[in-house]
Amino acid sequence: MIWPATKALMARDLRLLWRRRGDAMQPALLALLVVVLFALALGGEARALSKVASAVLWLAVLLAGLLSLDSLFRGDADDGSLEQWMLAPVPLGWLVLVRTFMHWSTTALPLLVAAPFLGELLHLPRNELPVLLASLGLGTPLLSLLGAVVAALTVGMRRSGILVALLALPLYVPVLVFGAGSVAAAAQGLDSTGALLLLAAGLVLALVLAPLAAAAAIRIALS
Amino acid sequence: MGREAGKGAIVSYRDYVIAAYGVFAVVMLWDFFAPHVAIRQYVRAARQRAARMAGTGKDTGFPLSRD
Amino acid sequence: MNPVVRWFHQLGSPPYFDRFSARWAPVAHGLGLLVMAYGLYGALFVVPADYQQGDSFRILYIHVPSAWMSMAVFALMATYAAIALIWRIKLCEILAMACAPIGAAFTLITLVTGSIWGKPMWGTWWDWDPRLTTELILLFLYLGVIGLYNAIDDRRSGARAAGLLAIVGVVLLPVIHYSVTWWNSLHQGQTISLFGKSHMDASMLPPLWAMVVGTHVWFVGSLLARARADNLRREAGKEWVAKLVRAQS
Numbered sequence: 001m002i003w004p005a006t007k008a009l010m011a012r013d014l015r016l017l018w019r020r021r022g023d024a025m026q027p028a029l030l031a032l033l034v035v036v037l038f039a040l041a042l043g044g045e046a047r048a049l050s051k052v053a054s055a056v057l058w059l060a061v062l063l064a065g066l067l068s069l070d071s072l073f074r075g076d077a078d079d080g081s082l083e084q085w086m087l088a089p090v091p092l093g094w095l096v097l098v099r100t101f102m103h104w105s106t107t108a109l110p111l112l113v114a115a116p117f118l119g120e121l122l123h124l125p126r127n128e129l130p131v132l133l134a135s136l137g138l139g140t141p142l143l144s145l146l147g148a149v150v151a152a153l154t155v156g157m158r159r160s161g162i163l164v165a166l167l168a169l170p171l172y173v174p175v176l177v178f179g180a181g182s183v184a185a186a187a188q189g190l191d192s193t194g195a196l197l198l199l200a201a202g203l204v205l206a207l208v209l210a211p212l213a214a215a216a217a218i219r220i221a222l223s
Numbered sequence: 224m225g226r227e228a229g230k231g232a233i234v235s236y237r238d239y240v241i242a243a244y245g246v247f248a249v250v251m252l253w254d255f256f257a258p259h260v261a262i263r264q265y266v267r268a269a270r271q272r273a274a275r276m277a278g279t280g281k282d283t284g285f286p287l288s289r290d
Numbered sequence: 291m292n293p294v295v296r297w298f299h300q301l302g303s304p305p306y307f308d309r310f311s312a313r314w315a316p317v318a319h320g321l322g323l324l325v326m327a328y329g330l331y332g333a334l335f336v337v338p339a340d341y342q343q344g345d346s347f348r349i350l351y352i353h354v355p356s357a358w359m360s361m362a363v364f365a366l367m368a369t370y371a372a373i374a375l376i377w378r379i380k381l382c383e384i385l386a387m388a389c390a391p392i393g394a395a396f397t398l399i400t401l402v403t404g405s406i407w408g409k410p411m412w413g414t415w416w417d418w419d420p421r422l423t424t425e426l427i428l429l430f431l432y433l434g435v436i437g438l439y440n441a442i443d444d445r446r447s448g449a450r451a452a453g454l455l456a457i458v459g460v461v462l463l464p465v466i467h468y469s470v471t472w473w474n475s476l477h478q479g480q481t482i483s484l485f486g487k488s489h490m491d492a493s494m495l496p497p498l499w500a501m502v503v504g505t506h507v508w509f510v511g512s513l514l515a516r517a518r519a520d521n522l523r524r525e526a527g528k529e530w531v532a533k534l535v536r537a538q539s
Binding site: 259270276 | 345352391409
């Protein structure tokens with residue numbers, strides 16, 4: 001029962017995404033926008049930019065992810081599919097996990113691919129790139145999972161806007177700190193594996209706990 | 224108060240202490256009055272509602288309340 | 291039935307809770323105020339000025355109890371929320387949501403007094419010191435709980451959703467603190483805590499304990515008052531409220 005349901009959900013999400021493939025570019029565009037604005041605000045000088053490049057990139061990815069959170073459950077909440085999820089014989093937490101994975105692969109994965117290009121725009125030092133990609137690779141799924149909990153808490157609301165950002169901020173702080181911090185450590189010549197391992201541990205915990213919390217939140221919101 | 228601090232930079236700590244204690248007092252006052260204001264508001268609303276309902280003969284305004 | 295157990299059950303009845311909180315909130319407020327007055331008097335006039343920090347040291351007597359309260363109230367809020375979610379006790383939902391503004395108030399006091407204390411000591415109004423940064427994030431968590439509760443129309447769903455957020459927050463708070471401490475050590479080398487380890491002389495402690503006890507007792511009063519307000523709001527259409535206001539007028 002679980003595997004056919006999973007395949008069906010993934011196929012549906014991909015089909016819906018294909019129909020609105022223009023929208024799929026929005027997170028990447030926002031990240032680009034953030035990078036450009038930072039570069040312009042900082043004066044465009046290579047030395048100044050390369051010192052903050054990794055942090056700005058992390059912020060760009062985080063903000064783009066934050067803005068795309070609304071689309072995680074909104075469509076299904078509006079047309080009643082979310083209630084079908086609650087009634088399905090498949091665990092609600094598993095459906096949340098599948099949905100979050102699809103959302104991450106369509107919003108965050110393009111960002112990961114674009115990261116080296118954006119890094120060039122900011123004169124990111126070459127030696128920082130591998131650690132940056134590793135931290136983003138571990139951090140973005142974590143952000144998506146934590147974001148899913150926040151999105152689930154606000155799923156019933158019409159205009160959640162700034163409230164989503166306010167709720168997500170405290171949850172995102174450790175991820176941002178260890179993610180951007182791992183690159184900062186690498187830049188200073190320190191070992192960044194500690195921070196990356198902590199991110200990985202957080203990811204493993206979130207893979208188990210976040211879907212449960214999000215499922216509980218959805219049940220509360222739709223009760 | 225801060226005059227004994229030394230001959231170099233004589234900093235008056237008094238203003239800072241007053242500011243900090245002032246902030247404490249203001250926030251505590253808010254914390255005391257906010258619920259009282261709210262209670263008065265809700266009681267007034269309930270009184271108006273009771274006056275509205277008095278003529279109609281309905282026993283409660285929430286017939287379908289799940290509580 | 292055990293009288294204590296029966297009293298617990300009675301508290302769950304909205305009219306009984308209204309009478310209980312109307313009676314005991316002022317008592318707790320008054321008692322808390324007395325103990326805090328004693329503590330503040332001691333802090334301002336009895337305790338000698340610190341050798342290094344002069345009179346600005348007296349801010350500690352507000353800053354530290356507020357910081358402890360901000361954490362303790364958050365933990366209590368999460369506990370009430372967990373009880374409300376697991377056992378579906380309505381009173382615990384109300385109590386959990388009533389904790390939030392009070393905790394936010396104490397967090398705000400902690401941040402502002404910390405900032406005021408930092409200026410003469412370290413020359414700066416703000417420092418991204420791990421403890422202050424964690425307090426700031428704690429403030430955002432409180433505001434998030436309050437915001438979420440007020441944004442959802444149905445008070446019961448709202449309380450449960452905000453309660454879930456509080457539980458997630460209390461689990462993540464140690465992680466947040468650890469991450470910010472690590473980040474601080476990374477970017478600022480040797481961690482010099484803004485409010486180091488002050489070795490307090492025994493003569494300086496009684497006002498501190500008085501303030502700790504006083505703020506706790508005051509908190510109970512505020513909790514009861516705010517819970518009473520929320521209770522009245524939720525029960526607005528009920529017969530007992532109508533009877534109550536008719537009896538008053």
